[in-house]
Amino acid sequence: MQRPLFYLYLSLLVFVQAVLGSRHISRLTTYHEIRADNSTNAAEVSLWWQHSRLVENIKSAMLASIRTRCVLSLRKVSVIVRYLYHCSWEQGTASQAVLETDNPEYSVFGKSPFQDHRNAPTSTLQLALSAVQTPDGRLSQQINDAEDAAALDGASAGSTVLLGSFTRNPRGSQYWESAADKELAYVLSVNRTSNGAISQRADGRQYWADGVFMGPPFLAYYGALHNNQSLLQLAYDNCRLYREALLIDGPTGPLWAHIYDDDTKSWIDEGIWATGLGWASLGMIRVAVTIRKSAFTSNMTEQVNDLVAWTKEILDGAFLGLRTDNLMPDYITGGPSFADSSSSSALASVAYRGAKFFPETFGCNYTRKAAEIREAVICGVDSMGVLSPVVDPLSWNATGVLSTEGQAFALMMFAAWKDWLCL
Ligand SMILES: *[C@@H]1O[C@H](CO)[C@@H](O)[C@H](O)[C@H]1NC(C)=O
Ligand SMILES: *[C@@H]1O[C@H](CO)[C@@H](O)[C@H](O)[C@H]1NC(C)=O
Ligand SMILES: *[C@@H]1O[C@H](CO)[C@@H](O)[C@H](O)[C@H]1NC(C)=O
Ligand SMILES: *[C@@H]1O[C@H](CO)[C@@H](O)[C@H](O)[C@H]1NC(C)=O
Ligand SMILES: *[C@@H]1O[C@H](CO)[C@@H](O)[C@H](O)[C@H]1NC(C)=O
Ligand SMILES: *[C@@H]1O[C@H](CO)[C@@H](O)[C@H](O)[C@H]1NC(C)=O
16 A cells, blocks of 8 residues: 555544544443433443343344244143144244334334334344235245234234335335235234134134234234224224233233133133233233324324223233242243243333333333343343243243244343333
């Protein structure tokens, strides 16, 4: 390199370092301002920076774990019933977790989620693109041969598919819009249960607590984006109807049992599965926040109040059921009580989101619990970013090795914690 060029290069380096350095300093300044104001927050902020190093590994372990095909075996009145799944919820759930982690400005928890912020949410759209593959309209089905009998699971990718319709990407708006339209048409065509809810299964009428995360947030997102109040109402109604069907008196208060079969009028799983509580509360808080961010916020306040009350009901009963190690038991009743980091992370994330958006309901007793749970979860994250112990998502009475949803819930917990700290 010639001498003048070398000096130019050197001064450029110095300049870049000065700019980067000043950004670093300004972050530190903010940090000191927070500390000066509020020592509780300062300790939390410093913990966030310390623990956030885990996030990348938790995320890559999640992405590595998304399955294409799985068989779920259920013991139903002494017969083993085997359900074939394509784990279609794993793709959608992962896409939500990636969005909250990498591009929180586009998540429904962001300030203005339904507008183009002029940056592409690429990592999220990569997952959404993979979900858009099915001729019958459902998302995340084409991985094998589209024989998934879950009616709502594919809808878990619906919101991130719609995100493609108004953000920068090589596919263009129409591509995503039409995939989301097909998914919506499919969901609206699914058989209704006896109380009018959209069934979680296509091969019968069933309510699963899981379904509240899969379907309603997509309906609400679609409704908010397209100014369609009836879809926001439908999202709310399904939360209400699933709760009506699944709520039982538990040992720690009213809580949701896992699965009810509306065709045979019998429980498939009457246990209070902590992950089911996680799915239901994650779904309801998303619908509540989505309604708030929509054009209909002022004439749907009662619906939001209900959703917030039902979310609180779940957190109250769940947190009373915490184990002494600050993790949720796999089941609060009706199943084993081994420690489960998966549901624990989901519920902690809901507590943080609640504290941020509905502080009049979720006071510091919720964020204190969330912090205790969070530290217990983090203790169990290994150097590959894998959470443990976790329940096996396909065998709810057993511990698993690597749970996609557990990893996703942990990312949601980190994202909600960060957002609550205003970082
Ligand atoms: C400090 O932060 C905590 C937790 O967010 C909050 O409850 C408390 O009111 C804050 N105190 C002050 C003085 O701002
Ligand atoms: C609705 O239920 C009927 C039988 O009860 C079944 O034949 C049909 O396939 C179901 N439709 C959908 C879309 O799930
Ligand atoms: C809202 O969406 C539903 C379902 O797609 C549709 O039938 C209805 O016409 C829409 N309403 C408005 C006002 O766009
Ligand atoms: C709800 O509010 C929207 C927007 O302000 C308005 O267009 C709509 O007519 C209202 N709907 C009802 C049922 O009050
Ligand atoms: C938090 O405090 C409120 C108000 O006292 C109470 O209703 C709620 O049950 C408490 N929740 C938890 C999880 O401690
Ligand atoms: C899980 O175990 C409980 C007993 O601990 C049993 O009642 C229940 O049927 C089992 N559930 C499944 C899905 O195997």
